[in-house]
Amino acid sequence: MATIRIRRNRRWNRSLAVDLLLFLALAGVGAFMVLPLLFVVSNAFKPLDEIFLFPPKFFVRYPTLRNFTDLYYLLSSFWVPYTRYIFNTVFIAVAGTAGHVILASLAAYPLAKRRFRGRGALFTIVVLSLMFSGHVTAIPNYMTMSWLGLLDSYWAVIVPALGSSLGLFLMKQFMEQMVPDALLEAARIDGCSEYRIFWRIVMPIVKPAWMTLVIFSFQGLWGAGGTGKIYIYSEQLKTLDHALGQILAGGIVRTGPSMAATLLMISVPIAIFIISQSNVIQTMSTSGMKD
Structure with missing residues (x-):
């Protein structure tokens, strides 16, 4: 033996x-x-x-560098300044990402660390919603935005991104695993309010999770030109992805500028990922840990 x-x-x-x-x-x-x-x-x-x-x-x-110079001249020839397309893209991506991270974190905290009736049923609905692709929910989202009067505005693209269930699922699972209940009880005994516990204790601990969520959300909104066409009709509100799509529609002659545009569009999400990759790796390495 x-x-x-x-x-x-x-x-x-x-x-x-x-x-x-x-x-x-x-x-x-x-x-x-x-x-x-x-x-x-x-x-x-x-x-x-x-x-x-x-x-x-x-x-x-x-x-x-001819492709980049041709791209600049083509963008400058639009009746809407190309800086407007850049501003629209950055505003939608930043506002949608920030709002999604904050709302998902606020909703995930009670689901992960509070006990109340219907908690399990709510989380089951969140998990089930992950099974539906964006194509399935496109028509309901359009009807909702029309009912709210948000069509042809930035919010028609931002509001559906705020309600994405992926962020809620990720933050809830990470808070359950990485935030000990004893730490929260000690903070409550010291007189901390729930909002102070959330912002001063929980959010710093789960930083790798919400940094990962920032990457996923920003990447989805940065290339949301195809989705934005459904909700936004005014040219001055459309994104850079839409403007580059107009260049691609010019035929074979514009193949060079389209190649340059592709590089510029993917460079921003890649740069954000490189900056935040350590947090992403930490999220993946701790996602399977249990107390």
Whole structure:
């Protein structure tokens, strides 16, 4: 029996060769996943003849900034200034993301740390709502925005984003796992109000979760030009994604500017992810922890 226990407690150490093979395998998978991004960057600097070259070349041979200058002139030719499209996009993304994070956190706190009748049923409804895609809820959302009188405004895009159930689910699960009840009880004994506990104790602890939610929400709203077309009709209220879509509709001649526009559109979400990636990794690593 002692021999069996020793064998069970024995630790298996990987050799240097195995570690090297694992590193090479992960590096290969990572390089394969980054290839589409490199291809987008390369196409943005290709002249028109290289873009349509067959067989296509992965890397640009004669880089040029002509695509970006043509994109600037095309955006400047619109009767609505391109800065207006940029402002609309930034405002919708920032306002929708901030509102979604705050509302989801405020709603998740009582579901995670308070006991009341109907708590389980409410959370079940939240989980069930995750099963419906945006295409299924498009018509009900449109009818709701029309009933509220919010069509053809920023809020027609922002308000549906505020009610997304993904943020509520993420924040509720993370608060249950990472915020100990004993800490909250100690704060209440010291005389802290629930709002002070929420803002001064709970939110700093769950920072990795709401930073992850910021990335997901901002990414969805940054590219919400297709969804915005359903609710917004005035040209001066439309987003940058809509303006770039008008450029793509110009045909083959505008392929170069469209490549540059694609790079610019994905650069902002990627930059936000790079800045916040440590919090995302921490969220994923602790999502399976239990007390």
